[in-house]
Amino acid sequence: MRSTLLRFAFYLILFCPTAWAASGASTSNTHEFQLSNGLKLIVREDHRAPTVAHMVWYRAGSIDEVNGRTGVAHVLEHMMFKGTDKVKSGEFSRLVAAVGGRENAFTSRDYTAYFQQVEKSKLDEVMKLEADRMSNLKFDDAEFLKEIQVVMEERRLRTEDNPSSLLYESLMATAYISSPYRYPVVGWMNDLVNMKASDARDWYGSWYKPNNATVVIAGDVDPKIILQAVEKYYGTASARELPERKPQTEPLQKGIKRVQVKAPADSARLAMAWKVPKLQPGALDDNEPYALELLTAVLDGYDNARLNRKLIKQERVVNDIGVGYDMISRGPELFLISASMAKGKTVEQAENSIRKALKELVDNGILESELKRIKVRILSEQIYKRDSIFGQAMEIGSTEMAGFSWRDIDQMLEKMQTITPAQVQAVAKKYLVDEGLTIAVLDPQARQSSSKQGGNHAAK
């Protein structure tokens, strides 16, 4: 649905479609242009089917928000469907539907993106609409007051009544002191209650400019013709100086932090998050982010990976376990391990088991065969990814938004294949330490449910 909140950013970066080709050949299906108003255009040719994905990415996400107005990036995303000077509220979706299009939008910490997928002859019609709302959005206060209710329902659905989301929200707000990554993308409920139409309009006025946007088009298209159309529709938007983005660098964490969340659930959950480095644009040779990325897969990348095998299958201390890390993003990064408890097991037992498994890896290293297996998977996934043109557009856009070029993807994949077991061991030893650790625990509370009692009046 509209506004999928991408709380965990994508892992698409691993799965490059154009690696290893010589630079001429590898880029021959991808083309980059820049309009005089600063808008960047990237076209990926893929002629397998007569369809096209059209996306516009704005480099404005919850990382750009200020306290008291959290959630405004996402609220504006909703308001983008509420009309322009020429297009009435709701008409955008009707016009996209009329040409058979699929459409949606999503907001993350780093960006807000809008997309349509259409049969290729319909591309101009959706491009015209998308370009129109880049400059001419116009909604009245009444529309805002209705839509903010919808956003609050979205927060109730995805967060208030969802203990895992509540836990994650608390984890982020605890791990970070200064970085805006401490805000939930959907925003705090109280900020939504107090949000004004003018907050959304100010946001739009600040960030929705061609010089803050990247258009990505993938599919059965001719780049020359695409460039003409993009010039025609997006070329009229005027550039404007963007607000200053303060670095808001997170101060160094100096010791373990713990937070507890009580919420209706049956099993306890545990989340352990370590502050770790990420890849910096222009420093693609830094081994550590790649090693951290591979470490996630060594721990949980396949059914017999270390944590799955030891904690779920052998010790049976957790019911499920997951590991996450993104080596590219605009803000600071966490290496996150989260687990739900097995029946009768405590979070202390799970934490001990996780620590034991990490210690074993730090002490004894990993096998060459483990790493090889993961590298093969990365390569084969790269072929599978080509099956979806939408996936290709997503990969290009999210890479660009993190401050990298789609051209860097080749180099990142090459680099990933050169990482050694010793390098993976080294990052585990260096970064998975208590100084930078935040632990969040979900303490389950009983919720009244009818599943064990009456209260209904059904015939059967």
Added chain:
Amino acid sequence: MQLNKWLKQACLAMVLTAGLLSSAHAILPIEKLESFRGAQAFLVQTKALPMVDIEISIDAGDRYDPVLKSGLATVAGQLMNYGAKSNTGLLSEAQIADEIADLGANLTISVGGERAVMRIRTLSRKDLRDRAVQLASGMLSAPTYDAKILVREKQRMTTALLESETKPESVLERRFRKAVYGDYPLANSPSAQSIANINATDLKQFHKQFYRGDRMIVSIVGDVSKAEATEIVQSLLQKVPQSGSPIAKLPEFNRSPIEPLSQRKINIPFDSQQAHIAMGMTAVTRSNPDYFPLLVGNYILGGGGFVSRLMSEVREKRGLAYSVSSYFAPGKDVGIFQAGLQTKNDQATLALEVLSTTITQFIANGPTQTELDAAKANLMNGYPLRIDNNRKLLDNVSSIAWNNLPLDTMDVWTKQVEAVSLEQVKQAFQKYLAMDRMKIVVLGAVNK
């Protein structure tokens, strides 16, 4: 490493062909392969990417669960990759997982109401593809069903089940299924007790009875020739028996009866911020001749994303919910209609009223000509998006095969949409849906 090198070369070749060559974009034909061990098999060849998707549908879904062992079909399906006998001997769960990973393949097993589905995505290079097929073959014909692993997995399922009983959407869904499926076995959901009742002998028995050629369909999409696909089917099913002992007939799937509201409406007190509402009744199967009028009609009522009537009435006009929709879920033998939304507790009564009124009016009056034209335009113009990659093609082939639809279904799909008239939509909705038959489940603090 050989595989590594090959993968790199494959990627380069792929960029050049998939990226630069243009094709005519005709709808790719479905080829029927020779059946083997009683199983039907179908193929769509598409060469642009060096990969192949293989799906095996088995008529072994949850509906065959014995009442006291609800969950049996799911456990029997899910445990196939936790140990199996292959050509090279017994494979442990760890060996299976490592082999899948080493091949760069993906293997998933899911069990639904009607069928169990195994899917394998592998690179099309013969040696890799063969190993993936061998592995799947062992699981399909000789899973180990180790008693110790069963104990662990039952524990995990029970834990997940207890967790789901604290989630509003799961509690609602379970109660709605119970109401709408009535005496049909899909009314039952697993409980901690029914899972506890399942033992390793049950699994072996169930597998022997249901996992046989005459209950399987194989669908293949990707970079293989017809001869290679035939070879895949034969190697996949080499050890699978053609048939077995007769299987008891399932009960009739009876239409939801006319009942007074007090008999049809279920209130579940639940301590959540939002009330969750579901409404629906029995409906049609996929092969029903009225499928297209209902598809087009439901696009207008609640299926068409942001432009449906329900979306407009509930979300756009009143801001009552983030998500609201309706759909038909047509299977091979059974099918239902379901609509639903979530809203904060104090709006539940209003939201239910808007939902009911919108559906009532649609059944009574049908759509307008403008709505019908818009729906057809969307479905017809958007059809290429339903078949534009291997994954989507596999979904289509699989559905055509499972539901016994004609092999030219994809070719005539837009014509069938185009042929739908205003009168057909109205008649079909009036024929299959009726407000005095709708089951309604409302979960939330509103009931406390």
